[in-house]
Structures are given as C-alpha cells and as structure tokens.
Amino acid sequence: MTREITFREEVRPADAEAVREIVAATGFFHPPEVDVAVELVTERLGRGEASGYHFVFADDGERLVGYTAYGPIACTAHSFDLYWIAVHPDQQGRGLGRRLMVETERLIARAGGARVYVETSGRDLYAPTRSFYEHHGYRAEAVLEDFYDRGDAKVVFVKVVG
Amino acid sequence: MTREITFREEVRPADAEAVREIVAATGFFHPPEVDVAVELVTERLGRGEASGYHFVFADDGERLVGYTAYGPIACTAHSFDLYWIAVHPDQQGRGLGRRLMVETERLIARAGGARVYVETSGRDLYAPTRSFYEHHGYRAEAVLEDFYDRGDAKVVFVKVVG
Numbered sequence: 141m142t143r144e145i146t147f148r149e150e151v152r153p154a155d156a157e158a159v160r161e162i163v164a165a166t167g168f169f170h171p172p173e174v175d176v177a178v179e180l181v182t183e184r185l186g187r188g189e190a191s192g193y194h195f196v197f198a199d200d201g202e203r204l205v206g207y208t209a210y211g212p213i214a215c216t217a218h219s220f221d222l223y224w225i226a227v228h229p230d231q232q233g234r235g236l237g238r239r240l241m242v243e244t245e246r247l248i249a250r251a252g253g254a255r256v257y258v259e260t261s262g263r264d265l266y267a268p269t270r271s272f273y274e275h276h277g278y279r280a281e282a283v284l285e286d287f288y289d290r291g292d293a294k295v296v297f298v299k300v301v302g
Numbered sequence: 303m304t305r306e307i308t309f310r311e312e313v314r315p316a317d318a319e320a321v322r323e324i325v326a327a328t329g330f331f332h333p334p335e336v337d338v339a340v341e342l343v344t345e346r347l348g349r350g351e352a353s354g355y356h357f358v359f360a361d362d363g364e365r366l367v368g369y370t371a372y373g374p375i376a377c378t379a380h381s382f383d384l385y386w387i388a389v390h391p392d393q394q395g396r397g398l399g400r401r402l403m404v405e406t407e408r409l410i411a412r413a414g415g416a417r418v419y420v421e422t423s424g425r426d427l428y429a430p431t432r433s434f435y436e437h438h439g440y441r442a443e444a445v446l447e448d449f450y451d452r453g454d455a456k457v458v459f460v461k462v463v464g
Binding site for chain 1: 332334335338375376377378379380381416417419443444445446447448449450451452454458460
C-alpha cells in the first residue's frame, strides 16, 4: 500500500527519535554522525530559528519517512548548507529523495538563498549519494583529500538555486 | 618598549571583550564575523571543552595581544579547524602570528590532529592573509566560488601536522 506523503517544516519533539531511526537505518552513518543528526533537531527544539537549523519532514500519515536539514551559512550573503537528507530504506526508490530536494531548494530560494552546498564522502560506499546529487544538478566543486580519515576525502557539491 | 609575550590555553571571562577588540581592530572582519569570534569564547566559557573550541591566548603582561581559536572537526578522525587567528595591529610585524601558529599546531598534533584546515576569502583584501598561510606551510586545496558573496570566494587551506 502506498500512503500519501505530506511535507511539513514544523519541528516536533518526536522528530528527534524519528530522525535517529531513519538516519541509523540508512546504514550510511557512524553512530557519532547519527548523534549529530539528532542534535540538529534538539538544538532547533531548544533554540528555535536562532539555531540556524531548518527542516523538511516527510510524513506518510503514520510516521516520518524522510527529511532534510538545512540552514544559512553564517557570514555568507546567500549560501546555505544542506546538512542532511535521509529517506527510510523501505521508502527509497520512489522519488521521495527527489521531492525532498525540490522542496528544500524551493524554501532556500524563498529565504534568499542562491547557493546550496552539500558535503559527502569520496568513499565507494557513497558513490550512489554522489550520483544522486549530480543527478539533481549539483556539481562537485572541491575535494579535500583525507578529510574524514586517511583515504576518506570530503567532496563539496554546490547547486545554484533561485 | 617590547614586553615579553606569554601563551596560555586557559579561557577567562575577560577574554570575550579582549577578543572583540582585537578582531575588530584588525579591520578584516564585518561586525557579524566579530560577533562569531566572540561567541566562540562565550561558548567555551559556558560549555567548557564540550564546546569543541580551544584557544591559544598571547598576553604581553598587561593585555591580550593576539590569539587563535581552533578545534577538532566533528565526525573526522584527525582533522582540525583553525577558526581564528588575530594579532592586534600595533603588535603586527614582530613574528607573533608565526609564534601563535607554531604553538597552535603543536597543541593540535599533541591532541592527535593530523590535518589543519583554515578558510579565508579570495578577495584582494585577504591577499596578505593567504600569503601568511602559504608562508607557514599551508596549501590552498579548494576554492568555492561566490561562497561568501558574489565575487567573494572561499579558499580552503590545509597543512599536515604531527
């Protein structure tokens, strides 16, 4: 059965644990990275918009099935970071990632953003992630060798929006 | 008269305003950037080492004359950010910047750090800053065009230490 997906920007206390579940379930992130993903939600719950963290949550009427976290980069005129995008494994392959990207970029452009940055690993495990970004108009602008660890580079993608 | 300079890692409440003075006095930073520099000090005072912010303060026996702020980059094995380095204008040209860099890199290496990243603007105003980093063994590894603003790129330098 396919449920209808709805998007919301409002952050709820239950989102912290729901984000933990989704991010951990993807299998792409180490436990400290999962903690960081959850921290963004709790920071936002505690400090509101002053946290600098914004979200697009995708619900299927029963539970959270995907989300993005993004925000303006301090001391820049119109650059935004896309911190996280994650879709629950049992919801992947249905275009939800694409819809989350489109909605997030729309909100960034509406907030005056012009450039969206997203960072990921250069490891083989992340080849599908990099392809996903390239497929959605992101361009690898920089590679920082050995950034995450020896042999594990950081690749910085950018897309001009708005 | 040349006073003797001493370095310390301990952070004191008075450092917040002293950092504001030094960073503003350099003339290299916009007010929101000055605020960010001060925030790092107040975050550290409030949250301790959990803030992730570490400092090297240079005192001349009477006042703060320069400092660096640095810290480990979350979710990396041994990468550190050098967030700030600033020397009071009336103390520049005496090698204090160099001494601050050397001391900071020593502490990073001692803490297990292997790569130090520092970011600055590609604008002409920052040519001396970029030369300073290059002179001290940093290499421009990436350039993100229009990152800070249109025509204002971010240049990411890296140095392998330890």
